[in-house]
Amino acid sequence: MSAASGDSAVKTPSLTNGPGAAAILSAGIGALALAVLAIVGDKFAAAKSLLVFYKPTGVLSGVTTVAIVIWLVAWGVLEIRWRRRTVALGLVSGLALGMLVLSILLTFPPIADLF
């Protein structure tokens, strides 16, 4: 069997990994922003009143809206910066996945109540 056949065969990609890395990292940032905002909105009275964008939905409306804005802005900025670049994707995706896992944990009420 030749070295270029089977599972070890990797073609040279024609697209850089920058745009993909930007999408992944910004998703992690958005998720973490949501988790942090949820805690802030729950623990601080001033933040709670600021985050009520739609009264019937309460704080959740502001928490999710601000998190989505942070996610999209981060995505836009990273996309512009990394559009034609090849980045250290292992590091970036590890960071993004770490933020996602942390976000899931931080939204779990028994953990969120520790703060």
Added chain:
Amino acid sequence: MEISARGLWTLIHGMGFGALYLLACSGALVELFRVTAPSASSALTRGQEQFLKTYLVVMAVLAWSAVLTGAYVIYPWYRAAPSEGMTDLSGFSQRLLLSNPRTAGWHSIGMEWKEHIAWFAPISITMVACVFIRYGRELRDHRPLRTAVLSFAAASFIAAGVAGLFGAMINKYAPVEGGGRIQLSAGAER
């Protein structure tokens, strides 16, 4: 056979968008894994690639529809406060759950987690769809990118699963009811 207007919205949110998303998510995970596997025996045809792109976009629409109807249509009914002195809490799901120590956890843990974790599903699957639209079959040549995309798709499935599980259980103990009655069929006389 009839259903309340709020019950119908809950059905649309949970079964129409949420459950359909979960079903679609399991299919997407398998298909993304299969078509982007470095060892895949045959190349993805242009038609298959286009189908998967469309499938992922529909999933993103389903996920956003689920969280938006949940947060802006059903959640206000769920968290509505009864008038002073009101003792019948059947139309006030959150207060009904909190009124009994045996059901309070469905709100304090279930709903409190569900209302936040659910949003990770649309954020993740939107990212997955955008990356696949951009890279398509080339994703198999970017192994770390492929791993991250599959991980986020799996996280999206878990987030939607947690939200769906708690949604179903909360609706079992304190269903969101009220609004007009919608008659689905007249039913047969006995």
